[in-house]
Amino acid sequence: MAIMTRTFYSGGIFLQEAFTLLLTGLSGAGKTTIAEGIARRLRSHQIQFELLDGDVIRHEIGQMFGYSREERIKVSHILKLLAKTLNRNGISVIIAALTPYQEMRDNYRRELNNYIEAFIDCPLEVCIARDVKGLYKNYYEGRVNNVVGIDDVFEIPQTPDLVLRTSERLLDDCIDQVMDVIYQNKLRK
Numbered sequence: 001m002a003i004m005t006r007t008f009y010s011g012g013i014f015l016q017e018a019f020t021l022l023l024t025g026l027s028g029a030g031k032t033t034i035a036e037g038i039a040r041r042l043r044s045h046q047i048q049f050e051l052l053d054g055d056v057i058r059h060e061i062g063q064m065f066g067y068s069r070e071e072r073i074k075v076s077h078i079l080k081l082l083a084k085t086l087n088r089n090g091i092s093v094i095i096a097a098l099t100p101y102q103e104m105r106d107n108y109r110r111e112l113n114n115y116i117e118a119f120i121d122c123p124l125e126v127c128i129a130r131d132v133k134g135l136y137k138n139y140y141e142g143r144v145n146n147v148v149g150i151d152d153v154f155e156i157p158q159t160p161d162l163v164l165r166t167s168e169r170l171l172d173d174c175i176d177q178v179m180d181v182i183y184q185n186k187l188r189k
Contacts, residue, residue: 018048018087019185020112021178024099024157025120026149027135028127030166030174034120035096037175038182042092050086052079054097055133067146069101076104083112100154109159116185118178119160124149126167 021038023031035051042049057079058065065071076099083093099105109115127149128136139147146152162181164174 017114018090018092019114019116019182020083020087020093020095020108021116021118021182022099022105022108023094023096023118023120024105024160025122026124026127026154027098027147028130028132029120029122030164030171031096031098031120033171034118034164034166034174034178035094037171038094038178041175041179042094047092048090049092049094050082051094051096052082054079054095054099057082057097067152069152072098072100073104076107080108080111083108087113098148098154100148100152102155102158105157114185116162116178116181117157117160118181119157119163120166121163122166 023035025031032053032055035053039049039051054075058075061078065075076097079095079097083095086093099108105117109117131137135144135147136150138144139150148154162177164177166174169177
């Protein structure tokens with residue numbers, strides 16, 4: 001089935017086509033924080049979008065999926081399906097999710113039109129120091145396992161459209177970098 005290309009006016013900005021932006025990286029790298037900043041910018045331009053946060057999606061669907069490789073891939077398929085459906089209806093999508101395996105990202109790139117991949121590159125030590133959700137603390141106290149970056153692999157993205165080094169750059173600089181890519185590729189004034 002062909003996807004129709006639509007251009008529509010949205011608050012002073014022409015959106016050439018809906019896009020999907022994937023923010024991928026370790027827990028604590030800054031995916032959600034950057035996603036929320038991008039969301040504020042898109043909202044200020046009245047651009048239709050939806051933010052899909054991997055943690056929120058997991059919470060909303062309950063304990064249906066665990067944290068094995070296979071279960072993580074299933075959640076990735078759900079996020080991809082949601083993005084594809086929203087894009088088909090002219091709504092851009094920001095996905096903030098670990099997406100630790102290259103096969104997941106390759107699947108997104110293959111199946112989503114107007115896909116942008118941003119690797120949130122932050123050293124594990126910095127992520128552990130931030131530990132916003134207490135995930136790393138729980139791991140070291142023996143309460144959880146299958147923690148990406150420690151006892152589960154995070155495969156470094158092979159072909160990201162941009163790399164954001166959150167331990168070296170200010171939040172606004174990272175958001176600006178993403179917005180530049182969005183404007184260059186998907187939007188025109």
